[in-house]
Amino acid sequence: MKQEVWSFENHPEISISVEMAVSWWARFKGLMLRAPLPSGEGLFLRSTNSIHMCFMWFAIDAVYFDSSMTIVKIVPRLRPWIGFSACLKASSVLEMKAGEAARLGLAIGMRKL
Numbered sequence: 001m002k003q004e005v006w007s008f009e010n011h012p013e014i015s016i017s018v019e020m021a022v023s024w025w026a027r028f029k030g031l032m033l034r035a036p037l038p039s040g041e042g043l044f045l046r047s048t049n050s051i052h053m054c055f056m057w058f059a060i061d062a063v064y065f066d067s068s069m070t071i072v073k074i075v076p077r078l079r080p081w082i083g084f085s086a087c088l089k090a091s092s093v094l095e096m097k098a099g100e101a102a103r104l105g106l107a108i109g110m111r112k113l
Contacts, residue, residue, distance in 0.1 A: 002019075002020040002022070003017060003018065003019055003020070004017075004018045004020060004044075005017055005018070006018050006042075006112055006113070007112075007113050008106075008110045008111060008112055008113060009110065009111045009112075009113055011105070011110060013105075014104050014105060014106070015040070016040060016041065016042050016094075016096075016104065017040060017041045017042075018041070018042045018043070018044050018094065019041070019042070019043045019044065020044050020046070021043055021044060021045050021046070022046055027045045027046070027047070027048060030043060030045060030051065030095065031043055031056060031060065031095055032054065032055040032056060033055055033057075036057075036058040036097055037060075037095075037096060037097045038097070039097060039100060039103070040100070040104075041096070041097070042063075042094045042095060042096040042100070043094070043095045043096075044092065044093075044094050044095075045092060045093050045094075045095065046091075046092045047091065047092065048090075048091075048092065048093060049064070049086055049087050049088060049089075049090040049091060049092075049093070050084070050085065050086035050087070050093075051078075051084070051085055051086075051093055051095065052083070052084050053078060053079060053080050053081055053082065053083035053084065054081065055081075056080040056081060056083075057080055058080055058097075058098065059077045059078060059079055059080055059083075059098035060077075060078050060095045060096060060097065060098055061074065061075065061076050061077065061078070061095070061096045061097070061098055061099065061100050061101040061102075062074070062075040062078050062085050062093050062094070062095055063075075063093065063094040063095075063096065063101055063106055064087040064089070064090035064092070064093050064094075065090060065091065065092045065093070065094065065112065066089055066090060066091055067091045068111065069092075069111060069112040070109065070110070070111045070112075071106060071107065071108050071109060071110045071111075072087060072089045072090055072108060073087040073089070073090060073108065074101050074106060074107070074108065076098070076099070076101060076102060077098045077099065078098075
């Protein structure tokens with residue numbers, strides 16, 4: 001899968017290594033049956049505004065973006081197996097290790113460069 005390094009407007013201290021899940025299969029599979037992501041990494045799911053936690057073995061943070069790549073919602077510590085999350089205003093979501101959004105200082109209104 002394609003990798004990118006993300007930063008955010010007015011926040012040069014934030015850097016995230018992002019794996020891009022662009023195909024239907026990659027988005028469907030997401031982080032199912034995988035090991036937890038390391039700190040500072042994420043999986044980006046384009047063209048979706050909801051995620052499930054079926055077949056996940058660990059909690060994650062879900063960071064939702066609108067079409068201008070502005071953060072519109074952050075769901076911390078979404079629980080494995082039983083979790084579900086959605087955001088009607090979103091067009092994509094970044095999945096990260098639980099606690100990463102807070103550790104990195106991500107907040108609603110921040111825009112990806």
